[in-house]
Amino acid sequence: MTSAPYASRERTTKERILGAAETLFATHGFAGASLRQVTAAARVNLAAVNYHFGSKDKLIEEVFRRRLDELNSRRLAALGKVAGLETTRLEDVLDAYIRPALDLSRNDGGGAAFVRVLARAYAEHNETLRRFLSDNYGHILRQFAAEFGRLLPGLGKEDIYWRLDIVTGALTYAMADFGIIQRKTDVAERDHRETAAEQLIRFAAAGLRAPSVSNATATR
Amino acid sequence: MTSAPYASRERTTKERILGAAETLFATHGFAGASLRQVTAAARVNLAAVNYHFGSKDKLIEEVFRRRLDELNSRRLAALGKVAGLETTRLEDVLDAYIRPALDLSRNDGGGAAFVRVLARAYAEHNETLRRFLSDNYGHILRQFAAEFGRLLPGLGKEDIYWRLDIVTGALTYAMADFGIIQRKTDVAERDHRETAAEQLIRFAAAGLRAPSVSNATATR
C-alpha cells in the first residue's frame, strides 16, 4: 500500500516520524533524542523507524535530505535571477543566500525546527554527517562563491571562501536563535527572524566589502 | 589528602578527568560521550567521576567553569586597557574580545578542545547550560556592549547587542573550525586559527560599522 487507506487526512507514518524526529533532534540533539521519544511523539510504533528507514542514522540523513533539497534549489533559483547581471548588487546575492533559509525557518511546514537541526549538525562535527552536508552545501557554495568573486574583484578566492564561511556560521547561528539575545516574549517569532535577517544581510554585506587581508603569514 | 602523594609529576585524578572530558565532549558532545569513555581516557576508575564531581552534569559545569573564569578575566583585562580612551579604535575592542578566545584555543593546556565544547554548548540549547553561560558571558558582554556603543554612537542599544551576538556566533564557529572550510593539512593549526582571527576581526569591524537598520517593523 503506497497511499493512506481512507483519504490522506492523516499524514503517512513515514512523514509523521520525520516531523517528530526533526523537532526532537532540534531540541535534544541526535544522540539526546531517543527513538522511543520520536515514535511516541509521532504516535507510531517503535519498530516503525527501523522498518521504514533502516536505522536511526538513516533517519537522521532523511531528515536532512527532505529539507536540504528544497533549500538548495530555492537558493540556486534565487541566485539564478541575479547572477551575472551588470546591475547585480552584493546585497542581492546575499539575499539569495540568506532569504531561503529565512523562509524555511518561517513557513509552518516544520522547517523552523530544521534550522536548529542544521545548526546542530555543524556543531556535532560528525564526519559522516559533515560529508553529507558538504555534498549538498558545497555544491551551491561554489556557485555563490563564484558570484561573490565577480562582485568583489579585490578579494582572492581564499578570502571569498573564508568570508562565506563566516556568513554561514553567523546565519546558522542567528536563524537557530542560539545567541545570547533572547527573543522578547512580546515580539512574534517571524518578526524576530525578519529582524535577524535584516541585521545579518547588512552586517554581512559590509563584512564582505572589507579590504582583503592577504598580509598574514599563513597561506589562508 | 589535598595534593598528589609523591610529587605532582602525574596530574590529579580530578584534573585528568577534566582534561579527558573536555576532549571527548568536544568530539562527541555531552550526550554522546559516556563516562566510561571519559574515565578510560583519563585512566581512572569509572566511579571517580561521581566521587569527585557528584554527577555527569556537575562534571560538565566544571569543565566550563575552569576555562570560562580565565577567558572572562583575560577579556576584561584586555578591555580595560583600551576602554574609555580617546584614541581607542574599534579594532582594539574587537581584539580584546576575540584575541583571548584565540589564545585560549592556541595554548597547549587543552584549551583548543574547550573552544569546541563552547560551540557545542551554544548548539545544545540546554536551558541549564544556557543560563550558566549567560551568567558568565552576559557579564562581560554588557561591558563590551557599552564600549562598542561609545565607539559607534550612530547605533542604538538594540543594534549593538544584535551585532555583538552575530560576532559571537561567527567567532564561536570560526574558532571551533566547524565551517565548510577545512584546514589544509599542510597548514599548521595555529596558523589556521591566526588567519581565522584576522579574517574575523576585519569582517566584524566592517560589519559593526555598517549603518543602523532601525527601519524594521519589529522592535528588534
Add this chain to the structure above:
DNA sequence: GTTTGAATCAAACGATCGTTTGAGAGTACG
C-alpha cells in the same frame, strides 16, 4: 475465498548508559 505482501504491533534482545555500593589501599594523626 484464498493468497499475497505491506504495515503495524507488543514484546523481547543484548548492549550500554549514569549511578551506587562495599570492600580495600594508603596516608595522616592520636
Add this chain to the structure above:
DNA sequence: CGTACTCTCAAACGATCGTTTGATTCAAAC
C-alpha cells in the same frame, strides 16, 4: 599500634538505548 579519613577499585544496580523478532491486521490480487 589503632583510628580516621581520603581515595581507588571491581562489581553490580536499574534504566534506557537501538534493534530484532514473530504474530497480527488489512487491503489488494488472483
